[in-house]
Amino acid sequence: MVAVGQGLALAGRIPGPESTPSAALNLDLLRCTALEFDVELNPALCCGWEAAVREHAAAENYDTAGAALEVFELHGGRAETIGKLREEHHRRRRTSRQEVENLHRDVTHRAETAARLGQLSEPGRSRVIARLEAVKQALRWDNLGTIRRECVEILGLLDTRTRPAANSRLPPCPASTAPMPRPPWQTEFVL
Numbered sequence: 001m002v003a004v005g006q007g008l009a010l011a012g013r014i015p016g017p018e019s020t021p022s023a024a025l026n027l028d029l030l031r032c033t034a035l036e037f038d039v040e041l042n043p044a045l046c047c048g049w050e051a052a053v054r055e056h057a058a059a060e061n062y063d064t065a066g067a068a069l070e071v072f073e074l075h076g077g078r079a080e081t082i083g084k085l086r087e088e089h090h091r092r093r094r095t096s097r098q099e100v101e102n103l104h105r106d107v108t109h110r111a112e113t114a115a116r117l118g119q120l121s122e123p124g125r126s127r128v129i130a131r132l133e134a135v136k137q138a139l140r141w142d143n144l145g146t147i148r149r150e151c152v153e154i155l156g157l158l159d160t161r162t163r164p165a166a167n168s169r170l171p172p173c174p175a176s177t178a179p180m181p182r183p184p185w186q187t188e189f190v191l
Helices: 002-011 027-031 049-058 062-074 079-116 122-138 144-168
Strands: none
Touching (some): 049 062, 049 079, 062 079, 079 144
């Protein structure tokens, strides 16, 4: 199967007679350790289409859940079940989108503030800004779980990069809070 996949990648077509659509393998799927394969490198099906829709929606990957919902519908899913799943899908997507957009806005604000305060060195600032820009571009689609995880990772990066800067500041001198002593030539008049 891998040889067929490599042949497809190199030649642009599968050699020999045309096989079933499931015979082509996206080689990038082999990097996904959460996905199990059988001996012939076919993905092991762990659940039905309805469960796949629910699991993708629970992970906030709504583009993927929508595609699974369409396949479920094509494979003869009950209209009542499809209607409920579609309604739940739209409701959860709307709520998640608002939460993820707010999270992105908060992370962006925090990164900009850290940059203005000089808590991010140039390489770190550039890396954070680039990742935030990629997240902003990804907000056009609905795989919001991926975006949420990226924002949380950026927050972790900001925490590790700004904590040393915050700890390196010197504490205020105790004398700076005490009142200045009067010069000897000033006298206090008490009436």
